Amino acid sequence: MPQLKSFTREEVKRHANEDDLWIIIDTEVYDMSRFVDMHPGGAFPILEYAGKDATEAFYGLHRQEVLTKYNRYKIGTIEGEKPKIEFRQPGALSKVPYAEPNAWQGFKSPYFKESHYKFRTAVRVIMDGLAEEAREFEVSGERPSDEFQQKMGSHGLLAANIGPGKFLKEFNIQLPGGIAPEEYDYFHEMIVHQEARWGTRGLDDGLIGGMTISLPTVLNFGRPALKQKIVPEVLAGRKRIALAITEPYVGSDVANLKTTAKLTPDGKHYIVNGVKKWITTGHWADYFSTAVRTEKGISMLLIERSEGLETKPIKTSYSPSAGTAYITYENVKVPVENLLGKEGGGFQVIMSNFNHERWVMLAGATMGGRLAVEECFKWAMQRKVFNKRLIDQPVIRNKLAKMIASVESVHSWVENLTYQMCNMTYMEQALKLAGPLALCKYQTTRMLHDVSDDACQIFGGRAITKTGMGRNIETLQRTYKFTSILGGSEEIMADLGVRQAMKNFPKDARL
């Protein structure tokens, strides 16, 4: 970057032709002479501002990050003037109302302690530092590199996504912010899921999604030797793991799955045959926690990528960096030691995983809705149409009100359920929380549906544009449906929630 100098506005005015073209953006002076012909928006719009202050025009068309990316063109600042627009520093909180959970914006909270605030700061600094690289994978659709996966591992972020548990100490995990493993609770974990603010839904799932829903099956049901082999390498980011339950023939009705595992005559191996579909992270996974049918019923097997197991990518509305795969198993030989839980006990393994999986989605989805609120609020304040800001239209304010109210309502419910998880035994959670978590998931994905719809209307054409101002809204409208299908679809969640409540319905209650 050239040495930054100080200029007067008069001096800038003298650089106003195509070969010598300076502009001012919020007291900073940019030399556009070499860039004007390469400018993605064309030379014409920039020429109009040659030698002038282009702040308002710039912010009406570009995200702030454009200035960071192209800061090589910055040559100086305007003498004696201070910038009026704040640059969000890595790790900093947004000051836009409702853009952060209210605990981070100075409101009182019964849930968060000092260690949560410390943890959140540390996680955001790390995540901000990795954001640019993350977006590159999302856009290119490539597999998140080994280096990137390992960076997440070395920061303790892969383990942090799995949640609290003895394994943190057992595998000597260093958590962000120096949080002690025994201190780590579901509120810390909620923070990790909510700090995934990169706007890279495909990459997030390719990097963490498959692991978060599959590694617990090994941690909770794997034999000690299997755990010792797999858990450290997955948490360090050296190996990847996916959960393979759904098949082309069965989704919601897991009990009907067709993939078989037959014991060899010597009883030492299973031979697995079948197919699986929509397996997140699957295309690059090394291990597959797989639901199979054995002689004793549904069972779970940890299957290593080996002869006979093939994956191919499924084209979805995701970025391909999610690694969504179709898997074929043809006479795959699996040691019996890789059985997770008991033979015939697969349903218990699957179900025990579901509460946590759904809660993870709730945490991530509320942040998705909140990010849309922030983007829409900023956009409505800066976009001018018919010579007025969008926010000056009552209809737009009404849409924002609806968005904010629905995100805040769901967020409060998620916090309350998180509190229950922190204070219930595992058994109590299984008994009491399956229903409320299912209903909260239903409500959260309905919220995302409405928020995405309103956000699209507020952003107009930019809501369907993958780069630029509306990119986060485009991602949301393209991907929010995933959450309403995977991990139990909306209809199934609504039904489960009410059926669970019916079990506790008092026999003597009458109107």
Ligand SMILES: Cc1cc2nc3c(=O)[nH]c(=O)nc-3n(C[C@H](O)[C@H](O)[C@H](O)COP(=O)(O)OP(=O)(O)OC[C@H]3O[C@@H](n4cnc5c(N)ncnc54)[C@H](O)[C@@H]3O)c2cc1C
């Ligand atoms: C983005 C994405 C990622 C995924 N990742 C994984 C993964 O990593 N591993 C994995 O194993 N699977 C994964 N899945 C698969 C997912 O779990 C299934 O899509 C889900 O279980 C629903 O199954 P299905 O799509 O076959 O729908 P179906 O079961 O065929 O249902 C179709 C529709 O009918 C409705 N329906 C079904 N039964 C009822 C009923 N009794 N009452 C009322 N309505 C009903 C459903 O709600 C749904 O809307 C993923 C799916 C998606 C979209």
Ligand code: HEM
């Ligand atoms: C430092 C100065 C500038 C840089 C680095 C810059 C860079 C960019 C980039 C990267 C894009 C593509 C955005 C995307 O779609 O992701 C873009 C688009 C555009 N820019 Fe600039 N720009 C600058 C200044 C200006 C100015 C002063 C104007 C004048 C109004 C302008 C007008 C436009 C327009 C009209 C587009 C197209 C927007 C759209 O597709 O909706 N740019 N610019």
